[in-house]
Amino acid sequence: MSTEVPELPRFTVGLDKHLKELKMKLLKDRGSMLVITAPGGSGKTTLAKMFYHDHEVKDKFTKNIFVTVSTKSNYIVVQELCQKLGSQESTFPNEDGAFSWLKEFLKETSQIPLLLILDDVWSKSESLLEKFNELSIQSNFSILVTSRSSFPIFGSQYPLDALNHKDAMTLFRHSAIRGDKSYNVPENLQDKIVRSCKGCPLAIEVVGKSLCGKFTESWLKKLSDWSKGASIFDTEIEVLL
Secondary structure (H helix, E strand, O other): OOOOOOOOOOOOOOHHHHHHHHHHHOOOOOOOOOEEEOOOOHHHHHHHHHHHHOOHHHHOOOOEEEEEOOOOOOOHHHHHHHHHHOOOOOOOOHHHHHHHHHHHHHOOOOOOOEEEEEEEOOOHHHHHHHHHHHHHHHOOOOEEEEEEOOOOOEEEEEEEEOHHHHHHHHHHHHHHOOOOOOOOOOOOHHHHHHHHOOOOOHHHHHHHHHHHHOOOHHHHHHHHHHHHOHHHHHOOHHHHH
């Protein structure tokens, strides 16, 4: 299993306010779960990584662990967590065995503040969150979750808003206009492109990279394709890959 520390993106915008609010919520309460919820591409994982690397967070929690859930089974996720916590078992016989080890570990280290970040949790993983929620209530164990689903029965929800237009333009120009590659694209055209992305950071970055170094004609064609019903991500598949 990978134990690499998640890297921060080189450039972020519009997330500092959200980071501050997350810290106000999670740093004051022990044994709590907070779910960052928003559509795909909204910056949930980036925000979780910022939280992971924040100095105040590191001072608060003795150990921080970041696990990407995605399509993994509960068994794989719990086993990965146990290994990152120091288990000498290469594998556990089953999910219950892994949870038993985890429960005993948390009991023995109940005075040690622990942060678990579960990134990209799918709706089918509700049973996993249920078990982790029970553990967090019983120990000094805080959990930050990112998901497209809100999981209202667990902890608190933190809806992540789309970028405002000013931040969206900043992100777009960082991706699309570098040095002398802008070819003097009119600002009103830049504005139309960005508004079409509706504040979604992933869409803004993908579109920006695809237009970087292109002449105005390419930008106009992009808008024309979208006006005919083409999806932003369908037209940028090569950039995504």
